Amino acid sequence: MDDSAAMNKKETILSIKNLVMDFAIGHSSKGNVMRAVNDVSFDLNKGEALAIVGESGSGKSTGARILTRIYKETAGKISFKGKPLADYVSENGALEYARQVQMIFQDPFGSLNPVHTIHHHVARPLLIHKRATKRDVSQKVYELLELVGLSPAVETAQKYPHELSGGQRQRVAIARAIAVDPEVILADEPISMLDVSVRLGILNLMADLKDKHGIAFMYITHDIATARYFAEKTAVMYVGHMVEWGHSDSVTQNPQHPYSKLLLSAVPEVGRRGKRELSVKKGDIPLWKPSSVGCPYASRCPVATEVCTQEMPEATEVQAGHFARCHHL
Numbered sequence: 001m002d003d004s005a006a007m008n009k010k011e012t013i014l015s016i017k018n019l020v021m022d023f024a025i026g027h028s029s030k031g032n033v034m035r036a037v038n039d040v041s042f043d044l045n046k047g048e049a050l051a052i053v054g055e056s057g058s059g060k061s062t063g064a065r066i067l068t069r070i071y072k073e074t075a076g077k078i079s080f081k082g083k084p085l086a087d088y089v090s091e092n093g094a095l096e097y098a099r100q101v102q103m104i105f106q107d108p109f110g111s112l113n114p115v116h117t118i119h120h121h122v123a124r125p126l127l128i129h130k131r132a133t134k135r136d137v138s139q140k141v142y143e144l145l146e147l148v149g150l151s152p153a154v155e156t157a158q159k160y161p162h163e164l165s166g167g168q169r170q171r172v173a174i175a176r177a178i179a180v181d182p183e184v185i186l187a188d189e190p191i192s193m194l195d196v197s198v199r200l201g202i203l204n205l206m207a208d209l210k211d212k213h214g215i216a217f218m219y220i221t222h223d224i225a226t227a228r229y230f231a232e233k234t235a236v237m238y239v240g241h242m243v244e245w246g247h248s249d250s251v252t253q254n255p256q257h258p259y260s261k262l263l264l265s266a267v268p269e270v271g272r273r274g275k276r277e278l279s280v281k282k283g284d285i286p287l288w289k290p291s292s293v294g295c296p297y298a299s300r301c302p303v304a305t306e307v308c309t310q311e312m313p314e315a316t317e318v319q320a321g322h323f324a325r326c327h328h329l
Ligand SMILES: Nc1ncnc2c1ncn2[C@@H]1O[C@H](COP(=O)(O)OP(=O)(O)OP(=O)(O)O)[C@@H](O)[C@H]1O
Pocket: 023, 024, 036, 054, 055, 056, 057, 058, 059, 060, 061, 062, 063
């Protein structure tokens, strides 16, 4: 690596290797299992955003829930700042890990308690994680509310969640997440429930936190257009598998996997009318099991051949730092 490459190499904060998550399905005594996440690997770098894009049920939220320790992974390695996640837990560091890896949800109303003021919501993590004392907590709450664009802060702090708009509530959720100086924010569809008119404001706020405060984001979305806007890197998921990943520009401008091509063809463009969506076979989306074989997209893929139903494609580097898993690249 030459000097400039070394300078460009950002510090890896969170590293996921070969992550697998199985869920029991149906009657528990039958031992039926579905594989919601299969062999997923990626790094989150300091101050960088990775967008995880894919349709409903592709395993996006399951990945985030594993990282926040809501679910325990079936297999794989997770390390945070170079240390296995399991070590944080066994060494009484779980609270410290929880402070550094925060989550923002799709529904800001659901994540706020209607009987408490905004002040209460933002003060609580500051006190739990000893980032403020009872004496200076209000000042810190006001600073955070200003930082996320909720001014006048003193007035906002006195309000209850129902007195704010959806976009303002999501700003409160962000203030609460950044109150404890996290290294990583896992944002699970943070703008999809908001009015279109306020979505860009929230994305720009997150971009500021990333660029100016060095926070790494995992940005989960259905919308590959916002992935391109916000995130340096993009990973496309299908039925629990990463089918294509790399620099967002490369993945979105030069998609190689038939599923990524389909997602991009569905993005509306200014000046283009009518449908340009690519064709897709009417096959079912498979229920992936540990015993399943082949490419998960084979049943819907317009270019699938025999091999696709039998062998999982290897990852191929199609351009520098841009990978896809497809037998027909
Ligand atoms: N606790 C659970 N028990 C059983 N199955 C689960 C559980 N959580 C998720 N799943 C299954 O795992 C798969 C992936 O779900 P997940 O919520 O991760 O998808 P997603 O990509 O976040 O979808 P969406 O875009 O709808 O939020 C789905 O088939 C889902 O039904």
